[in-house]
Amino acid sequence: xxxxxxxxxxxxxxxxxxxxxxxxxxxxxxxxxxYQQALGQGPQFIFQYYREEENGRGNFPPRFSGLxxxxxxxxxxxxxxxxxxxxxxxxxSSWGTSGNNEQFFGxxxxxxxx
Amino acid sequence: SQQGEEDPQALSIQEGENATMNxxxxxxxxxxxxxxxxxxxxxxxxxxxxxxxxEKHSGRLRVTxxxxxxxxxxxxxxxxxxxxxxxxxxxxxxxxxxxxxGAGTTVTVRA
Numbered sequence: 001x002x003x004x005x006x007x008x009x010x011x012x013x014x015x016x017x018x019x020x021x022x023x024x025x026x027x028x029x030x031x032x033x034x035y036q037q038a039l040g041q042g043p044q045f046i047f048q049y050y051r052e053e054e055n056g057r058g059n060f061p062p063r064f065s066g067l068x069x070x071x072x073x074x075x076x077x078x079x080x081x082x083x084x085x086x087x088x089x090x091x092x093s094s095w096g097t098s099g100n101n102e103q104f105f106g107x108x109x110x111x112x113x114x
Numbered sequence: 115s116q117q118g119e120e121d122p123q124a125l126s127i128q129e130g131e132n133a134t135m136n137x138x139x140x141x142x143x144x145x146x147x148x149x150x151x152x153x154x155x156x157x158x159x160x161x162x163x164x165x166x167x168x169e170k171h172s173g174r175l176r177v178t179x180x181x182x183x184x185x186x187x188x189x190x191x192x193x194x195x196x197x198x199x200x201x202x203x204x205x206x207x208x209x210x211x212x213x214x215x216g217a218g219t220t221v222t223v224r225a
Contacts, residue, residue, distance in 0.1 A: 004156075041217055043215045098211065102162065105158070108154075
């Protein structure tokens, strides 16, 4: 059984650019949730994908978008990057959308926007 | 906005001592979960306690939940250097699907 993996590990971009982050879910999991964690803060829910559809969204603007593929892996895309987008981006996979199901987190992608 | 608030923000203890941290939240919940994070990396799930439970144990961890006070505590007994990490509580509100995390407690265990 493979765990949740994310790529890349680190990324440096400049304001206005676009970025794509990738997440491979744990074997057997069909749901992926994305979180943004600013330095010194707890993770903030961005959105969740289930069966290739967005299942719910937190308080993030439309320039944050995502995809889920048939193999349940997922991408997070951020357009028109702003300095405040600098953060650790975490994905978590689970079986089903219920919050009662344990979420398994990946190691994260550290994004720095200059 | 964050649903949970951990207290204290930081904690420094000697190896072998117990560490206690608290989490308060604002709305009714379905469950409350505790996570550990080492050096800004991925989160590790520690324990989940449902709203109808009052106490759970897992190894050296003990979690309590008081829904009347909207608070939870995490106790780590006989701490080790490897317990040095940030600890987060996360709540799942009733009829919701997403977790809301607090800002965390940073625990340092001194050898």
